[in-house]
Amino acid sequence: MLHTPHAPTSRPRASSRRLRAALLASAVSVCLVAASAPPVPLGVGDRLFPHLGNPGYDVAAYDLSFTYSGKNDEPLKAVTTIDARTTADLDRFNLDFAHGKVESVEVDGAPASFTPVGEDLVVTPVDALEEGERMRITVRHSSDPVPPKKREGGWVRTADGLAMANQADAAHLVFPCNDHPSDKALFTIRVTAPDGHTAVASGAPADVDRAGGTTTWTYRTRHPMATELAQVSIGRSAVLHRTGPHGLPVRDVVPAEHRAALEPWLTKTPSQITWMESKVGRYPFETYGLLVADTVTGFQLETQTLSLFEKDLFTERAYPRWYVESIMVHELAHQWFGNSVSPHRWSDLWLNEGHATWYEALYAQEKADKPLRARMKAAYGASDGWRAAGGPPAAPKPPEPGSKIGIFRSNIYDGAALVLYALRQEIGSPAFERVERAWVTRHRDATATTADFVRLASEIAGRDLGGFLHPWLYGEKTPPMPGHPDWKPSAAGGARTE
Ligand SMILES: [Zn+2]
Secondary structure, three states: OOOOOOOOOOOHHHHHHHHHHHHHHOOOOHHHHHOOOOOOOOOOOOOOOOOOOOOOEEEEEEEEEEEOOOOOOOOEEEEEEEEEEEOOOEOOEEEEOOOOOEEEEEEOOEEEEEEEEOOEEEEEOOOOEOOOOEEEEEEEEEEOOOOOOOOOOEEEEEOOEEEEEOOOOOHHHOOOEOOOOOOOEEEEEEEEEEOOOEEEEOOEEEEEEEEOOEEEEEEEOOOOEOHHHOOEEEEOEEEEEEEOHHHOEEEEEEEHHHHHHHHHHHOOHHHHHHHHHHHHOOOOOOOEOEEEEOOOOOOOEOOOOOEEEEOHHHHOOOOOHHHHHHHHHHHHHHHHEOOOEEEOOHHHHHHHHHHHHHHHHHHHHHHHOOOHHHHHHHHHHHHHHHHHHHOOOOOOOOOOOOOOOOOOOHHHOHHHHHHHHHHHHHHOHHHHHHHHHHHHHHOOOEEEOHHHHHHHHHHHHOOOOHHHHHHHHHOOOOOOOOOOOOOOOOOOOOOOOO
């Protein structure tokens, strides 16, 4: 296929040069060149999601205001304000936004024109912007909790309201944004809801304002957050407070009617945080807790400071206790791995899921006698099959259109934990543990790449590990496991696609 060449608006001369070259190359009539380039969806160059994020600016802060009617199938009224700094001269720019009506857009207080194109909203301010300028974008829009056809994510409708699940590419179904984890920003989130509802969002509570039958709750993050990790819960909720290590506020949000059944699980969080801190160091955010949603999602999600869990994980008796606890630790571990340290590109997702799976499995080993080595041996057997189905851990295949699993396949879970196991086998536990602690310290509140991880591991091991790690991260076949020459890929591998 030949795609329309991207025509970034950021540098008009460069873009028209690039466009002209592309048009000549494809032998399209050159008279098109004279016209200004039509608005097109843009991206930051993510191999897996080419249209996520946008060039030309860097968001510093989002201010999201939602007004909820009390019915979770009606669009919310919303105002999204974005404070950004331009990183190029711009006569127009794109936001990611794909599911809601836009009423108006202002740039620095002046009305701007806007055109939806694909999953982008192309905004043209009255005055062109220069590189390095601050700009404030205000978008008045609706935010529709009923998902578009063949698309999932964004708002999740629960029995008593709404929650959010934006990973990997759905925040822009909820609010206009630069929807890529490489552009983290501070968030202020305001929700107005009728009396009887409670709203909680990522970050710490900043204000509660009751007036005329409604309440407005305001939350603010103290650390930058990726759009995919934002959480907003609206429901008939109980908000439960307890204290974690060194006075950390722990806040759970649960359907009020299920509070008693959930309480025995919720009490485990403080000691799980203590356990994670003993492995990798201080918890990175201002608060933690579980958002338990009465809905069937089929997944749990590490939304920042407030992880989303489906209620049935805790109330369905079929799940063994050790399994549920290790899943709780998986989402908790993501607060360090994935949230505080975010992937620079979605191909770096193995750094999120490999580490979360690692601590999930380590917790199960230490607390429930489920040997890590046995799990890793099984993963080794399946790894060639996972690589064939989903690509190697650090170069996953693009998501299949319409697939529920998307890029979240076994190659980046146990397949990536296996890479960490191989690294530990190669450099020994003390050095491996130093790598883990240094990783979350060095890249705290930032984004990092697979190359950054290889560099850090090499630095701590005192030798170049590129030659060792590259086949583990990018190879079609699983390399031999150091210390376990008897481990063999299973001949049955290859069928599993999940
Ligand atoms: Zn995970």
